[in-house]
Amino acid sequence: MPTSKRLNVAVVGATGIVGQELLKVLAQRGFPAERVVALASERSKGMTAAYNGSRLPIQAIHEDSFKGIDIALFAASTDVALMFAPIAVEAGAIVIDNSSAWRMKENVPLVVPEVNGDDIRDNEGIIANPNCCAIPLTVVLHPIHQQVGIERVLVSTYQSASGAGKALVDELEEQTKSIASGGEPQANVYPYQLAYNVVPGGWRPEADGYNEEEVKIVNETRKIMHLPDLRIAATCVRVPVPVGHGESVFVETHDPLSAEDARKLLESAPGIIVEDDPHAKLYPTPNNVAGKDEVYVGRIRKDPSTPRGLALWIVSDNVRKGAALNAVQIAEQVVERGLVKV
16 A cells, blocks of 8 residues: 555454454555554453464553554444544544444444545544445445436345354354254354354344344445435344355346346446356355455346346355455555545
C-alpha cells in the first residue's frame, strides 16, 4: 500500500476468533504497520497472539492503551466498543469497530469498501464494520442495483457456528464426536444441539417475531446501500458448519435482468467470484470458500414468480470477509485517502 508513514495499530479483542483473524489479515496483506499492539481483557493478560511469524504479548486494555495509536481495530463486545472507542478517538486514533455498537449511529459510516467506500470520508473518528451477512449480501446486490435498480429482497441465511464465536465451534465439534461414538451430545453454548441439526434462532428476539440478527441485516443493508426504503426481509438459521455463511436470496429488480446478464454482471464486479454450473456440480459451498477473500455466488436463475425476479446463492467466509478482512480493507482505504492524522 503506497504510504510514507508506518502506522501504529491496535487490535482490541486479539484473543478472539475475529481478533486472531485480524492479525493474520494485517500480516498477509502487508498493512504498513510499524507497531501492532494486541489488546484484550485483564483475564487474557500474559497470553500471546500470533502475528507475522512471531508472537505478540497480550496487553490488558485500559484508558491509556491508545496513546500513539493511529488505527484501532475493535473485535470485542458491544460494551467494550462503547466504552473504549471514544477514548481511542480522543487519543487520536481512527476506530474501525466490528461490533454492532456504532453501526446505526447517524454520524458513523457503515462501510463495505466495494459498495460505499466513499462514506469513509464522513467519519468522525469511528467507522463501523457491518454484520457478517450484510457484507456479502450488499457486495452482490450493489452491482445489480447500479445496473437495473432493486425493489425487494428476501434473504434466508445459513450461518456457521463461528458466527457465534469459538465456543460454539468447539461445542459443535464435541457434539459431532459424541454422536459418532454413540454418546449423548451436550448443548451448553447454544439453546439447541447444533450437530445434526439446524436452528432458526439463538439470537435475541425482537418485535413482530423477528430476531436481532434479522433486524441487523435489514437495517444495515438499507444503510450501506443508501436505500432507506428498500423492501427487505430476512430469516436467519444456524447450521452445523464451522466456518462460512450461506445466503439464499430472492431479488426483485426495477428493470428486467436475465440470469445470463446477471451472471456476466457479477463476474465483472469487484470482490465477487461466480461459480455457477449446476450440470457440472459447480456452486459455492462453505467448505470450499473457507479461507477465501471473495464473496462467491452461484445458482443464479430467474424467479418465475415475478417478471423481474432473480434467485441467487451466496457464500462467504464469515470470519474473513464477513469480519476481519472487511475491517482491514476499510483501514487500507483510510490510509489511501489520507485520513490518518500525521
